[in-house]
Amino acid sequence: MVVPSPNHPIHNQKERIKSIGVPVIDLSNKRSIVSDSIVKACEEYGFFKVINHGVSKDIISKMENEGHDFFAKPSLEKLKAGPATPLGYGIKNIGFNGDFGEVEYLLLHTNPLSISQRSKSISNDPIKFSNVVNDYIEAVRDLTCEILELIAEGLWVPDKSIFSKLIRDVDSDSIIRINHYPSSLQHMSDNNNRIGFGAHTDPQILNLLRSNDVDGFQISVEDGVWVPVPSDPAAFYVNVGDALQALTNGRFSSVKHRVLTNSNKSARMSMIYFGTPPLHACISPIPELVTPQKPSQYRPFTWDEYKKATYALRLSDHRLNLFSVQQQSE
């Protein structure tokens, strides 16, 4: 496990992440070490990589094949699964407020009924597609919940399922996204630094990203400083979302990230599971992290309220600020 040592001579956060790399959490290590390291990574960067995660290679490769098969279809076929409103197939348009990127994607709700209905316009073998996607969702949901339980342990919260139960709830609003960034070699002449997916934080609780071996993902550790994250198809990258920042009363930060498509020889394909609470769930800082020294930073809000605010804004807008107590009393 490569976690920045507290005695490391490099103190600057940007220099540290550049020289040591993003924290790597080996889930096969001793549980107490793992939970402490995850909490540290969430506090410092809101981002880390997990290895020895236990998700079967077979489940991952079947899901990747379904993605390949879909994006390899002719455009007119793919458009039958769209437009993304917000769910479905989308190309270049992201959200409803004028964001664009060099990306095409499938955005799906993780509810099995929803997957089964959507699969008819996505795949020539909808039953196979549904089975593969449902197996992947089950595996990544379990891993997300395991990480959330480790986080609760690392924070010494008595209820270990305080975060994971929001995602395990049958009404969870979790979604899954497959992004496909065509190779940018054909665009080299006009601009070799194209935005695949513009800078943003994710609104949800905790998200798991897995990609093929094509780079492009970057995180921002300081305003304006972008750190490239090398792709690793065998690992999952985990990022803290806005809802977990609010639940932890700002102790964890939701990491800003983006994707560039510059100079890639092949297409990047990523699959992201967004662990999300039910619409009716109330998000407010957990009591254990509210103290006289650190009073509540966010007013309570429902996921429904937050989702509506998200979709009314653009990718790069700071939506969590709207729910901050400081902002309201100013």
Ligand SMILES: C=C1C[C@]23C[C@@]1(O)CC[C@H]2[C@@]12CC[C@H](O)[C@@](C)(C(=O)O1)[C@H]2[C@@H]3C(=O)O
């Ligand atoms: C421009 C937008 C797309 C987005 C909804 C939003 O209005 C602002 C946040 C965007 C984002 C980023 C993370 C996820 O990919 C996503 C599904 C989400 O929940 O918030 C997207 C939204 C989207 O693409 O629909």
Ligand SMILES: O=C(O)CCC(=O)C(=O)O
């Ligand atoms: O496709 C990627 O690698 C990341 C995209 C992303 O951040 C998102 O879909 O929210």
Ligand SMILES: [Fe+2]
């Ligand atoms: Fe994202």
